[in-house]
Amino acid sequence: MAMRVAFRCLTANFSPVLIQRSRPVQISASRLLWKANPAQSLSTASRLSTALKFTDKHEWVRVEGGIGTVGISKFAQEALGDVVYCGLPEVGQKLEQMEEFGALESVKAASELYSPLTGEVTEINTELAVNPGLVNKSCYEVGWLIKMTIDNPAELDGLMDDCSYEKFIKSLDE
Amino acid sequence: MMLRTFSNLCAQSQACFRSARAKSTLSAVIDETGKSGLILKSVSTDIFENLALEDWIHDHVDLQNRSMLFLWSNAPAVVIGRHQNPWQECNLQVMRQKGIPLARRRSGGGTVFHDLGNVNLTFFTSKKNYDRHRNLQVVTSALKGLRPDMDVRATERFDILLNGQHKISGTAAKLGRTAAYHHCTLLCSADRALLSAVLKPTCQGIKSNATQSVPSPVKNLLDEDPTLDCDTIMDSVASQYNTEFGFSSPVTLVDPSDELSLPGIQRMARELLAWEWTFGRTPKFSICTTFELKNDTSICNATLNMDIKNGIIESCDIEVPSDWLPVELSREFSLHLIGGKLCPYQTSVIAAELLRTIPQNKELERKMYNLCRRVVFMM
Numbered sequence: 067m068a069m070r071v072a073f074r075c076l077t078a079n080f081s082p083v084l085i086q087r088s089r090p091v092q093i094s095a096s097r098l099l100w101k102a103n104p105a106q107s108l109s110t111a112s113r114l115s116t117a118l119k120f121t122d123k124h125e126w127v128r129v130e131g132g133i134g135t136v137g138i139s140k141f142a143q144e145a146l147g148d149v150v151y152c153g154l155p156e157v158g159q160k161l162e163q164m165e166e167f168g169a170l171e172s173v174k175a176a177s178e179l180y181s182p183l184t185g186e187v188t189e190i191n192t193e194l195a196v197n198p199g200l201v202n203k204s205c206y207e208v209g210w211l212i213k214m215t216i217d218n219p220a221e222l223d224g225l226m227d228d229c230s231y232e233k234f235i236k237s238l239d240e
Numbered sequence: 241m242m243l244r245t246f247s248n249l250c251a252q253s254q255a256c257f258r259s260a261r262a263k264s265t266l267s268a269v270i271d272e273t274g275k276s277g278l279i280l281k282s283v284s285t286d287i288f289e290n291l292a293l294e295d296w297i298h299d300h301v302d303l304q305n306r307s308m309l310f311l312w313s314n315a316p317a318v319v320i321g322r323h324q325n326p327w328q329e330c331n332l333q334v335m336r337q338k339g340i341p342l343a344r345r346r347s348g349g350g351t352v353f354h355d356l357g358n359v360n361l362t363f364f365t366s367k368k369n370y371d372r373h374r375n376l377q378v379v380t381s382a383l384k385g386l387r388p389d390m391d392v393r394a395t396e397r398f399d400i401l402l403n404g405q406h407k408i409s410g411t412a413a414k415l416g417r418t419a420a421y422h423h424c425t426l427l428c429s430a431d432r433a434l435l436s437a438v439l440k441p442t443c444q445g446i447k448s449n450a451t452q453s454v455p456s457p458v459k460n461l462l463d464e465d466p467t468l469d470c471d472t473i474m475d476s477v478a479s480q481y482n483t484e485f486g487f488s489s490p491v492t493l494v495d496p497s498d499e500l501s502l503p504g505i506q507r508m509a510r511e512l513l514a515w516e517w518t519f520g521r522t523p524k525f526s527i528c529t530t531f532e533l534k535n536d537t538s539i540c541n542a543t544l545n546m547d548i549k550n551g552i553i554e555s556c557d558i559e560v561p562s563d564w565l566p567v568e569l570s571r572e573f574s575l576h577l578i579g580g581k582l583c584p585y586q587t588s589v590i591a592a593e594l595l596r597t598i599p600q601n602k603e604l605e606r607k608m609y610n611l612c613r614r615v616v617f618m619m
Contacts, residue, residue, distance in 0.1 A: 123417065151323045151348075151451050151523070169322060169348075171451055173397075175370075175413035175420065176322045176348035195449055195524075238368075 118206070119182070119225035122234065126206070127182045127225065129216065134183055137210040138170070138201065141235050147172040149201045152194040154212060159187045161214065163221050168211075170201065183221050185214040266494065266501045267300045277487025279309045279478050280494045287317040287343045287354060292509035293496035294362055294421060295346065300502075303366050303419040309481045310362040311474050311491070316340045316355040316431075318438050321348050321412060325450035325522045327443040327582070333617065334437050336584075344518045347423065349412030350453030353438055357429035357460065359470050361477060363422045370420040372398050372411060374484070379409065379426065382480035386472065387465055399456065400424075406459035426477075428470045429462040443618050445529030445544075450522065515581070520551040527618070533564065533610050535603070540564040544615065546582075553577050558615065565607050569598070573612065584619040591616065 120126050124142035127134040143149070151171040161167050161181040168179045190212050194200060200209040216222070226234060270278060280297075282290050290312045297308065317340060318330045326332060326342055329351040335342060354360070363375040376394040383392050391403045400409035411424040435458065461468045478491050499506050511517055527546045532539055542560040546553055556577045560570040576590045591612035598605050 151449070153323055153523075171321075171323050171348040175415045175422075176346065177415040178417070180417065 118228060119222055120227070120231035120234075121180065121182045121225055123180045125180065125182050127222075129222065132216060133188060134185065134214050134216050135210050136182060136212050136214065137205055138179070139231070140205055143202045143205045143209075145174075146170060146177055146202075147174045149198045152191075152198050152201065152211065154190045154194070155187050157187050157190060161185060161187065163218070170198075179211065181214070182225060183214065184217045186217070187212050187214050189213040264501070265300070265503055266296075267302070269501075270301055270306070275487070275489060276306050277308070277482070277485055277489050278306070279311070279481060279487075279489045279491045281474070281491050282310070282312040282496055283493050284496045285313060285315045285356065286496075286509075287314040287319065287341060288509045288512045289496040289505075290314060290360070291319075291343060291345055291512050292505050293494065293502070294423070295508050295512075296496075296502050296505045297364055298414070298416055298419055298421055301364070301419075303364055305366070307369065307485060307487075308362075308364040309478065310364065311478065312360045312362070313356055313358060313470060314354040314360070316353070316434065317343055318351065318353055319343045319345055320351045321451055321453075322346055322521075323348065323451045323523060324351060324453070325446065325448050325525055326519060327522070327527075327619075328441055328446045328448060328450060328525075329439070329453055331438050331440050331442050332584075332619070333442060338434075338438075340434075340438060342518050343512060344521060345412065347412035347414040347421070348451065350410065350451070351439060352410055352425050353430065353435040354425070355430050355434070357427070357431065357462070357470065359426040359428055359474055359477075361424055361426065365420055365422075367415060367418060367420045370413075370415065370422065372413065372422045375422050376400060376409075376411070376424070378480050378484045379424070379477060381484070382473070382476040383461070385480060386468065386476050390464065397454075398424075400426075402459050402461070402464060405457065407456040408459060408461060410456075426473065427458055427460050428468060428473055429460050432458065432460065443527065445527050446525055447528060448523060448525030450525065515551070515583075519582070522548070522551055524549045529618070531614055533560065533607070533614065535607055535610065538564065542570075542611065542614075544618070546577075548582050551582055553580055553582055558611070560611060565604070565611065569594075569604075569608055570611065573608075573615075577615075582619050584616045587612075587616050587619060 117128050118126050120139060124139045125136055126139055127136050149170050149172045153168045153171065155167045161184065163181060163184045165181045166178050167181045169176045170179065191210050193208065203209060282293060284290055294310065297310065301308065318335060320326050320329055320342065322345060330342070361379065373394065376398060379400060380392045380394060383390055392400055392408070393404065394400050398411035399407050402408045408427045409424050411422065413420065413422040461473065482488055496502065496505060525548055527544060530541050530543050533542050540561045542558065545557045547555040556574045558570045558574045573594055576594065577587065580586050580590065595605060595608055595612070598608055
């Protein structure tokens with residue numbers, strides 16, 4: 067556990083260019099870490115740990131093969147409560163960074179969603195129409211919201227990595 | 241409760257007077273007062289203007305270290321939640337007949353009927369200070385302040401019940417980038433007959449994942465106590481708001497049509513009025529229903545299957561027994577509806593065109609007319 071945390075913090079110093087050059091990640095970060103050859107583990111971990119980037123609006127984006135998958139963080143889904151409806155954009159819709167692209171309705175409120183990047187929507191998670199609770203049950207995996215192109219990769223630099231996001235959440239409680 | 245107009249507030253605020261430049265917008269004036277709690281009351285009874293003002297305040301006023309209460313009421317209107325289906329929630333026919341507009345708000349929740357006997361309260365805060373329980377406590381304390389023996393209680397669903405049975409208030413909320421608002425209704429002296437008539441949906445056979453309202457028996461506060469009118473209640477809530485949060489704000493009147501003080505508000509109101517928002521934002525749904533067609537000599541059952549996305553008919557299949565109406569006619573009608581809005585006006589125009597093409601045959605014409613009328617009625 068401690069080793070994983072150490073790797074994640076180290077990656078804060080790694081250039082995002084590393085992500086662009088690496089081959090697309092197919093399986094979850096944690097599994098690959100354990101399976102990787104110890105000699106290669108540092109670079110593998112760095113590629114995977116920087117894969118999840120966070121906004122201060124509690125959305126995350128995972129970059130795989132030039133496509134960003136977007137969802138909301140565990141912190142966000144806990145604050146939201148049970149999601150009863152996901153209002154998502156259309157495929158093909160162009161989004162600017164920070165532009166409102168939809169809303170999640172829970173018993174608490176309608177919470178707006180803000181695009182972490184500039185790009186075009188390539189896919190929306192149609193499962194959520196039938197099972198909006200997936201956002202609560204599996205916010206990082208099957209509860210993803212949209213996939214989009216990344217028109218301006220430099221925008222990723224401005225987003226928080228795992229470590230920074232954890233610190234950010236802690237600061238909100240103060 | 242001291243009432244001031246926005247221009248009075250401006251004139252009395254020294255800082256504002258000094259900087260009486262072209263840009264004394266509401267947010268600038270608010271910042272210059274330095275107050276951390278403000279109470280605004282709308283002079284408008286237009287649902288779209290008032291909803292636009294909510295959006296404007298949410299987007300333009302710095303709510304990080306400030307809270308606001310907004311008091312408003314509207315001429316008759318039906319207001320649905322952000323992700324609701326109006327065809328599933330209300331009687332659009334009756335609304336059209338009586339000139340009652342449909343509005344879709346940006347917060348979640350269910351469908352409500354507004355009229356001048358209903359008070360709306362919007363509590364604006366930062367996301368951190370978002371607390372619906374506390375806001376509703378302001379309301380129940382205000383009511384108990386007027387009538388100490390009144391049994392009014394907030395429920396887990398954030399409704400307020402009178403005597404543990406009748407709903408007098410419903411709640412909805414929106415969480416934005418850094419700010420939030422919680423608004424609720426309060427039934428003082430609403431037209432309950434009209435309320436029941438418009439909140440009874442007429443379109444059958446809808447299959448949808450839109451958020452659905454939870455119907456509840458309602459009552460007016462005026463029924464409980466004839467001296468409780470809207471103005472008395474609004475004053476009491478404003479006073480209690482100051483007490484609860486330690487503010488000392490007078491009630492300031494605001495005109496939501498004032499583009500100079502509220503730049504961009506007219507565009508916001510237009511967006512809320514547009515069909516693309518009120519009807520077009522309805523989540524994808526389908527209608528699958530059977531209905532009767534009658535004329536002097538016969539009756540038959542017809543079926544209608546439609547898929548609607550963004551309020552547009554994507555697929556349509558109207559089946560009428562061929563011995564009642566030639567298949568080509570009902571098929572022609574179905575085809576012409578595809579790609580159009582689920583709208584009685586548009587559909588009537590299409591129907592009129594089709595009726596003109598029918599060869600001189602009174603009986604056929606009448607049957608076709610019946611079919612068209614029945615389909616239009618569903619919309």
